[in-house]
Amino acid sequence: xxxxxxxxxxxxxxxxxxxxxxxxxxxxxxxxxxxxxxxxxxxxxxxxxxxxxxxxxxxxxxxxxxxxxxxxxxxxxxxxxxxxxxxxxxxxxxxxxxxxxxxxxxxxxxxxxxxxxxxxxxxxxxxxxxxxxxxxxxxxxxxxxxxxxxxxxxxxxxxxxxxxxxxxxxxxxxxxxxxxxxxxxxxxxxxxxxxxxxxxxxxxxxxxxxxxxx
Numbered sequence: 167x168x169x170x171x172x173x174x175x176x177x178x179x180x181x182x183x184x185x186x187x188x189x190x191x192x193x194x195x196x197x198x199x200x201x202x203x204x205x206x207x208x209x210x211x212x213x214x215x216x217x218x219x220x221x222x223x224x225x226x227x228x229x230x231x232x233x234x235x236x237x238x239x240x241x242x243x244x245x246x247x248x249x250x251x252x253x254x255x256x257x258x259x260x261x262x263x264x265x266x267x268x269x270x271x272x273x274x275x276x277x278x279x280x281x282x283x284x285x286x287x288x289x290x291x292x293x294x295x296x297x298x299x300x301x302x303x304x305x306x307x308x309x310x311x312x313x314x315x316x317x318x319x320x321x322x323x324x325x326x327x328x329x330x331x332x333x334x335x336x337x338x339x340x341x342x343x344x345x346x347x348x349x350x351x352x353x354x355x356x357x358x359x360x361x362x363x364x365x366x367x368x369x370x371x372x373x374x375x376x377x378x379x380x
Contacts, residue, residue, distance in 0.1 A: 182220045184210045186231050194272035198228055198279040229290065232280045235273060236297040242266045243301055247308035256318070256364050259308050264357040267301075267336050271347055274340050302329040309364070318364060328364060335359045 188210035192201050203224055207217050221227040246262040284290040306329040309318065322328040336356060343352040 178220070181212065181216055185212065185217060185220060185227065186234060189227055189231050190235075190272070190276060193228065193231070193279060194275045197275075198283060228280070228283070229293065232276065233293060235276070236293075239266075240297060240300040240304065244304040247304055256309065257361060260357060260360045260364060263305065263332065264353055264360065267356070271343065271349070274344055278344065298333060302326070302333055305329040305332050322363070331363050332360060335363060 185206060189201075189206045192205050192209050196205075201224070203214060203217055206224070206227065207214055210216075217227075221230065243263065243266050246266045247259060280290070280294065284294045306325045309325040309328050318325065318328050322331055339352050339356045339359065342355075343349065
């Protein structure tokens with residue numbers, strides 16, 4: 167009996183994962199407000215019954231999808247910035263944040279839909295604010311531990327102010343990315359912007375020797 171229950175649980179988890187992945191692809195392609203439950207089910211290869219055994223509404227699915235991806239991103243940022251103990255300086259931390267924060271255009275499309283949805287729904291807004299707070303927390307912690315290697319510009323105030331600046335810079339760069347779809351350019355620009363914000367700008371990203379090239 168216990169083994170049967172485990173198989174049912176594993177199957178349900180696989181079904182839920184496939185629905186979330188299918189929803190991600192459909193939402194990215196069409197936008198949250200233009201997607202039906204039937205379209206998600208068709209993309210996942212399931213019936214409406216499979217959908218309703220996991221989610222009550224499309225809003226609930228959208229919320230779960232965002233929460234899953236946001237948790238993954240927060241964990242990736244935390245892990246990347248936790249490496250090397252206190253010896254990771256700010257410019258190297260910039261490189262790691264740049265590599266981890268900037269994801270794909272499809273995710274940014276879904277995230278933007280979620281932002282618009284959150285602006286009209288307090289519960290959704292709380293989830294988004296919590297995600298952003300966790301990102302800032304991971305960045306603040308790293309900047310605090312790296313402060314002995316690289317002094318932050320006084321205009322940013324403290325490490326919390328610097329973390330807000332990092333997230334704000336990311337928001338600005340991703341708007342351009344949504345329009346021109348140039349991931350490489352966005353990653354390079356984000357690195358340059360964060361270096362200028364958090365240091366005196368004397369070192370370009372990915373240049374551990376502190377030299378620059380023409």
